[in-house]
Amino acid sequence: MSAPQWNNKVVKWVDDRLPVISMLHHSAYEYPTPKNLSYMWNFGSLAGFVLVTMILSGIFLVMNYTPHTSMAFESVERIMRDVNYGWLIRYIHMNGASMFFIVVFIHIFRGLYYGSYKAPREMLWWIGILILLAMMATAFMGYVLPWGQMSFWGATVITNLFSAFPIIGDPLVTWLWGGFSVDNPTLNRFFSLHYLMPFVILGLVVLHVWALHSVRSNNPTGVEIKTPKDSIPFHPYYTIKDLYGLGVFLIFFSAFVFFAPDYLGHPDNYIPANPLVTPPHIVPEWYFLPFYAILRSIDFTIFGIPAKLLGVLAMFASIVILFVIPWLDTSKVRSSKFRPVYKWFFWLFVIDTFILGYCGAKAPDDYFLGIPGLKVIVMGQLSTLYYFVHFLVVMPLVGKLERTKPLPASISESVLKEGANA
Amino acid sequence: MSQTVHSSGEHQPDENRRDFLTLATTAVGAVGVGCALLPFVDSMNPSKDVLALASVEVNLANIPVGQAIKVMWRGKPVFIRHRTEREINEAEEVALNELVDPQTDDARVEKKEWLIVVGVCTHLGCIPMGTATGETRGDYDGWYCPCHGSHYDTSGRIRRGPAPLNLVVPEYEFLTDTSVRIG
Numbered sequence: 155m156s157a158p159q160w161n162n163k164v165v166k167w168v169d170d171r172l173p174v175i176s177m178l179h180h181s182a183y184e185y186p187t188p189k190n191l192s193y194m195w196n197f198g199s200l201a202g203f204v205l206v207t208m209i210l211s212g213i214f215l216v217m218n219y220t221p222h223t224s225m226a227f228e229s230v231e232r233i234m235r236d237v238n239y240g241w242l243i244r245y246i247h248m249n250g251a252s253m254f255f256i257v258v259f260i261h262i263f264r265g266l267y268y269g270s271y272k273a274p275r276e277m278l279w280w281i282g283i284l285i286l287l288a289m290m291a292t293a294f295m296g297y298v299l300p301w302g303q304m305s306f307w308g309a310t311v312i313t314n315l316f317s318a319f320p321i322i323g324d325p326l327v328t329w330l331w332g333g334f335s336v337d338n339p340t341l342n343r344f345f346s347l348h349y350l351m352p353f354v355i356l357g358l359v360v361l362h363v364w365a366l367h368s369v370r371s372n373n374p375t376g377v378e379i380k381t382p383k384d385s386i387p388f389h390p391y392y393t394i395k396d397l398y399g400l401g402v403f404l405i406f407f408s409a410f411v412f413f414a415p416d417y418l419g420h421p422d423n424y425i426p427a428n429p430l431v432t433p434p435h436i437v438p439e440w441y442f443l444p445f446y447a448i449l450r451s452i453d454f455t456i457f458g459i460p461a462k463l464l465g466v467l468a469m470f471a472s473i474v475i476l477f478v479i480p481w482l483d484t485s486k487v488r489s490s491k492f493r494p495v496y497k498w499f500f501w502l503f504v505i506d507t508f509i510l511g512y513c514g515a516k517a518p519d520d521y522f523l524g525i526p527g528l529k530v531i532v533m534g535q536l537s538t539l540y541y542f543v544h545f546l547v548v549m550p551l552v553g554k555l556e557r558t559k560p561l562p563a564s565i566s567e568s569v570l571k572e573g574a575n576a
Numbered sequence: 577m578s579q580t581v582h583s584s585g586e587h588q589p590d591e592n593r594r595d596f597l598t599l600a601t602t603a604v605g606a607v608g609v610g611c612a613l614l615p616f617v618d619s620m621n622p623s624k625d626v627l628a629l630a631s632v633e634v635n636l637a638n639i640p641v642g643q644a645i646k647v648m649w650r651g652k653p654v655f656i657r658h659r660t661e662r663e664i665n666e667a668e669e670v671a672l673n674e675l676v677d678p679q680t681d682d683a684r685v686e687k688k689e690w691l692i693v694v695g696v697c698t699h700l701g702c703i704p705m706g707t708a709t710g711e712t713r714g715d716y717d718g719w720y721c722p723c724h725g726s727h728y729d730t731s732g733r734i735r736r737g738p739a740p741l742n743l744v745v746p747e748y749e750f751l752t753d754t755s756v757r758i759g
Contacts, residue, residue: 333626334652
């Protein structure tokens with residue numbers, strides 16, 4: 155790929171000194187993309203779009219937000235009532251967080267199904283997990299800022315998780331709080347970090363895209379690009395496809411912003427924070443529910459490690475384990491399309507995460523789907539067990555034992571064959 | 577580099593000396609960075625004004641027997657309960673081996689009729705119910721945490737549920753018979 159020749163003199167002058175235009179040209183124009191990408195490949199660019207939306211709407215919110223315990227709640231209400239279009243900007247930001255997680259979760263499941271974490275894409279995958287972790291931290295701290303009851307008690311419960319660690323636990327929590335409880339210093343530092351983290355995410359996204367462009371996109375067959383016939387330039391083929399997907403996504407996003415802006419939140423967060431009264435039912439935002447269910451499902455002691463610490467470790471492990479799946483998956487075939495056995499386990503895993511989410515939303519002593527005798531806590535434990543069994547047992551074993559279907563000789567061949575069958 | 581690869585034995589000490597210098601410089605640099613970071617990390621610990629508000633005096637004269645109040649101390653509630661005879665007996669009669677976090681009632685109070693504990697569940701920091709009249713006190717007549725279902729007894733000890741420890745007893749001192757300083 156030689157540098158393109160620029161006819162425009164100004165463009166050429168700039169590009170000779172800083173080849174930023176050539177770089178963009180390589181990565182957004184001529185980037186050779188597999189010709190068979192499905193709509194499942196739309197979610198990366200969608201995530202990028204939501205990130206930019208969040209940063210922009212956030213910058214405008216900050217112009218009217220006051221990070222102080224006595225004024226935070228009211229400044230948010232003022233944004234909602236008095237600031238011109240403040241309600242719109244806040245609802246975009248609030249629902250944008252949920253949209254970000256919807257898009258990113260689909261993006262991750264896509265990667266899991268098509269084996270996008272396998273060599274040579276391990277670094278790409280790792281950076282993706284780091285982005286997920288950074289997103290979770292950002293979302294958590296952002297949720298504290300309106301200083302409602304859920305903000306306050308969510309912050310209290312989550313920061314208290316760190317007290318589970320022996321010896322360093324309590325000083326660590328005091329340090330996180332900057333006091334002896336969640337209070338003004340906590341709110342201030344969360345605000346500062348909430349503003350910082352999106353730019354950290356942006357940096358990670360640059361690395362993510364860089365890694366992607368050096369190893370190239372995976373595709374539904376999982377077969378690498380072998381000849382120029384397998385690929386098409388990114389522009390106009392995928393710019394237009396991404397734009398179409400963006401249009402569909404914006405309809406979905408707008409439906410929430412304009413017709414159900416509070417559907418994904420909790421009414422309790424419209425009650426100002428009160429350190430003396432805990433709401434009867436504390437639940438995190440929906441995107442944390444599966445992890446919350448894993449945390450809560452550990453109510454027993456192993457080897458003298460208390461349940462509280464075990465729960466915290468299990469919750470962290472549920473994400474950290476993603477870092478090692480390039481080695482836990484022993485299959486030589488990337489795409490589950492050609493893995494008749496693993497495919498079923500994949501869908502079982504997807505269902506499992508939904509069950510975990512449901513369990514996270516319910517009280518532990520409730521009955522699962524109202525089924526008598528089946529407590530939510532028990533169902534949570536079973537699905538937590540499968541979550542880890544999937545990665546630690548199913549992935550290594552099925553990869554070794556399964557008889558995969560024959561792979562197409564090339565992307566081009568698979569496209570032509572599917573076209574002939576249609 | 578190519579010179580050192582082919583170097584004879586007499587150049588060996590030079591190479592060691594260079595490695596030593598590199599390591600020593602890196603180590604000093606790392607210590608320097610650590611020292612520079614320390615003030616920033618420590619700035620996130622409780623500040624002096626937060627620490628200055630760390631004790632509070634409470635007048636107990638208005639709390640009738642059998643009732644309890646909440647006072648704020650260091651940003652969290654402290655429960656002060658004026659215990660009845662029956663509650664004191666209940667707390668004292670429990671066998672230690674029945675307790676999750678064994679502690680006698682004596683070790684948790686200065687005056688038997690006054691139980692003073694930090695009102696923060698030792699599980700994940702919610703405020704247990706049972707202080708205000710009419711709230712549920714759980715199965716052991718003390719407090720009940722609604723978040724994850726921990727039951728505390730009339731001495732504030734954990735009896736059932738996910739909390740690992742008894743409600744914390746803060747430092748306190750009776751100034752007179754009816755007033756106490758917490759912290």
